[in-house]
Amino acid sequence: xxxxxxxxxxxxxxxxxxxxxxxxxxxxxxxxxxxxxxxxxxxxxxxxxxxxxxxxxxxxxxxxxxxxxxxxxxxxxxxxxxxxxxxxxxxxxxxxxxxxxxxxxxxxxxxxxxxxxxxxxxxxxxxxxxxxxxxxxxxxxxxxxxxxxxxxxxxxxxxxxxxxxxxxxxxxxxxxxxxxxxxxxxxxxxxxxxxxxxxxxxxxxxxxxxxxxxxxxxxxxxxxxxxxxxxxxxxxxxxxxxxxxxxxxxxx
Amino acid sequence: xxxxxxxxxxxxxxxxxxxxxxxxxxxxxxxxxxxxxxxxxxxxxxxxxxxxxxxxxxxxxxxxxxxxxxxxxxxxxxxxxxxxxxxxxxxxxxxxxxxxxxxxxxxxxxxxxxxxxxxxxxxxxxxxxxxxxxxxxxxxxxxxxxxxxxxxxxxxxxxxxxxxxxxxxxxxxxxxxxxxxxxxxxxxxxxxxxxxxxxxxxxxxxxxxxxxxxxxxxxxxxxxxxxxxxxxxxxxxxxxxxxxxxxxxxxxxxxxxxxxxxxxxxxxxxxxxxxxxxxxxxxxxxxxxxxxxxxxxxxxxxxxxxxxx
Numbered sequence: 001x002x003x004x005x006x007x008x009x010x011x012x013x014x015x016x017x018x019x020x021x022x023x024x025x026x027x028x029x030x031x032x033x034x035x036x037x038x039x040x041x042x043x044x045x046x047x048x049x050x051x052x053x054x055x056x057x058x059x060x061x062x063x064x065x066x067x068x069x070x071x072x073x074x075x076x077x078x079x080x081x082x083x084x085x086x087x088x089x090x091x092x093x094x095x096x097x098x099x100x101x102x103x104x105x106x107x108x109x110x111x112x113x114x115x116x117x118x119x120x121x122x123x124x125x126x127x128x129x130x131x132x133x134x135x136x137x138x139x140x141x142x143x144x145x146x147x148x149x150x151x152x153x154x155x156x157x158x159x160x161x162x163x164x165x166x167x168x169x170x171x172x173x174x175x176x177x178x179x180x181x182x183x184x185x186x187x188x189x190x191x192x193x194x195x196x197x198x199x200x201x202x203x204x205x206x207x208x209x210x211x212x213x214x215x216x217x218x219x220x221x222x223x224x225x226x227x228x229x230x231x232x233x234x235x236x237x238x239x240x241x242x243x244x245x246x247x248x249x250x251x252x
Numbered sequence: 253x254x255x256x257x258x259x260x261x262x263x264x265x266x267x268x269x270x271x272x273x274x275x276x277x278x279x280x281x282x283x284x285x286x287x288x289x290x291x292x293x294x295x296x297x298x299x300x301x302x303x304x305x306x307x308x309x310x311x312x313x314x315x316x317x318x319x320x321x322x323x324x325x326x327x328x329x330x331x332x333x334x335x336x337x338x339x340x341x342x343x344x345x346x347x348x349x350x351x352x353x354x355x356x357x358x359x360x361x362x363x364x365x366x367x368x369x370x371x372x373x374x375x376x377x378x379x380x381x382x383x384x385x386x387x388x389x390x391x392x393x394x395x396x397x398x399x400x401x402x403x404x405x406x407x408x409x410x411x412x413x414x415x416x417x418x419x420x421x422x423x424x425x426x427x428x429x430x431x432x433x434x435x436x437x438x439x440x441x442x443x444x445x446x447x448x449x450x451x452x453x454x455x456x457x458x459x460x461x462x463x464x465x466x467x468x469x470x471x472x473x474x475x476x477x478x479x480x481x482x483x484x485x486x487x488x489x490x491x492x493x494x495x496x497x498x499x500x501x502x503x504x505x506x507x508x509x510x511x512x513x514x515x516x517x518x519x520x521x522x523x524x525x526x527x528x529x530x531x532x533x534x535x536x537x538x539x540x541x542x543x544x545x546x547x548x549x550x551x552x553x554x555x556x557x558x559x560x561x
Contacts, residue, residue, distance in 0.1 A: 085451055098448070099467050108449070108454075109453060
C-alpha cells in the first residue's frame, strides 16, 4: 500500500448556514484516475474545488477538517496558494481558453511564473500539446485565437495549458459534459495516457465514463461519501444499496 | 357549408391584425423621420461647408494648411485668411491630451469598481461617476475658469488660458464616459477566464493585468474613442478656458482655439452667405466628418471584439 498523494480527512464545508459537505474522508493514490460520481448537487464539484482551494474565492464559505498533499496541510495559513495551484491543476466543465492565441494560452502559466526563454517555452508548448493529444490539430495554427477551434479541441488545449505548468495532480470538473461523444472519447484516451505521469481526480455525470477510465470511484450523496472503492467493485458488486441503485440506473 | 364558414372566418380582418399593421407603420414612420432629419443635417452642412471651396474659390490647401484665420481679410501674402489649421491642431491636441490623461485614471477606477471592491464600487463610485456625467458643461467651464486657469497661470506661467487648461477640464468631463464604458467591458469578461487564470497559479493582480484587461481591450479602446468623441465635440467648457485666439499654439499655455470654440464665438457675428459665414460652416463640416470617423472607429473596434464567438 503506497502513501496517498492527496487526502481529505473529516472535511466539512458550509455555504453560510448551509452545510454542503459532511465529514468527507478520501485518499487519492498517485498515478491513478479517481472518479467522483453522484446526483446533481451532491457536493462532488464542491469537494473537488476544496482540493486546490478554489472555494476560497467564494464569499461565505467556511471549511473545517484537513486536506493534505504529500502530508502537507494545504489549508495551513503559510501555504502559498500560487505554488499549490501549480502543483494541483484544474480543468473546468466549460472549455475556457483565454481569447488569445493557442501559444499564449499554453505559455500563460509559465510566463506568469517568470519563464521567458523562448526555446524553453516552445519545447513545453509542443510537449504539452502532444500530451493532450491535440498537437497534430493545432501545430500549424499555434498563433490563431484559441476560440477559433472546436469545443473538443478547446478542452484539450485547456488540458495542455494545465500540463504546461507540470502539476502532479489534475482536478477535472466534468471535463467532457459540454462535448460530443467523439470529442469525449478523445479526451478519455488522453486521460488514460496521462495517468502514467499524473494523478487525476475527475468529477463526472457519465457513469460509463467513470467505469471506462477510473481506477477508483467515490459515490457522493447529499454531501456525504456513500462508498469509495475500486471501480470494478463499485460497478459490479457495491456494498451499499444506494450505490447499487445509482450505478444500475434506478435513480439519479 | 362547413368550408365556407371556415373560409369566411380565415379571411376576416381581425382587430389584432389592424393593430399589428398600425404598430408597424408607426415605428417605420418614426425611423423614416429620424433618417430624414439626419440626412437633412448632413446635406445642409455639406452644401454650406463646401460652398467655401466651390463658391468662394478657397482651395482645400489654403483651408487645411493655412495658419491665419480671419475670414474676409487677406493674409500678408495676398490669400484669403481662412487657414483652419490652428483650430484643427487645437481640437486634436486637447482631445488626445485629455484622452491620454484620462485613460489611466479611468482604467484604474474601473478595475477597482469591478475587480477589487465591487460592493464599494457599486455603492459609492457608480453614483459619483453618474453625477459627473450630469453636471452641465457650463458649470465645468465656470470651475475651469475660476480654478484651473489661475492654477495653470501660477504654476506654468502665461495667461493660464490655453491647451493645458482645456485638457484639464476635458479630462474630468470625459472621465465618467470612459470609466462607465470600461466597467461594462470588464464586467463582460467571463468569470471562467478569471478562474482559469487563478487555477493556473496566477495572483489576482496577474489575472487582472494579463487576462481581464487583455480580454477587455477592444471594449476599453471603444471607451477611449467615445471619450475622445465627446472631448472633440465639447464646445462651451473648452471655449471658456482655452483663450480663443485663432493662432497656432506655441506651447500648452499659450491662448489657442478649437473648431468648436471658434464656431460658438463666431456664429452670431456673420451674415448668411458671406465668406465669413461659409468658412464657419466648413469648420462645422470638419467636425461632422470627424465624429463620423470616431463612429466608424468604434464600429471597427467592436467588430474585432475578442470574445465574440
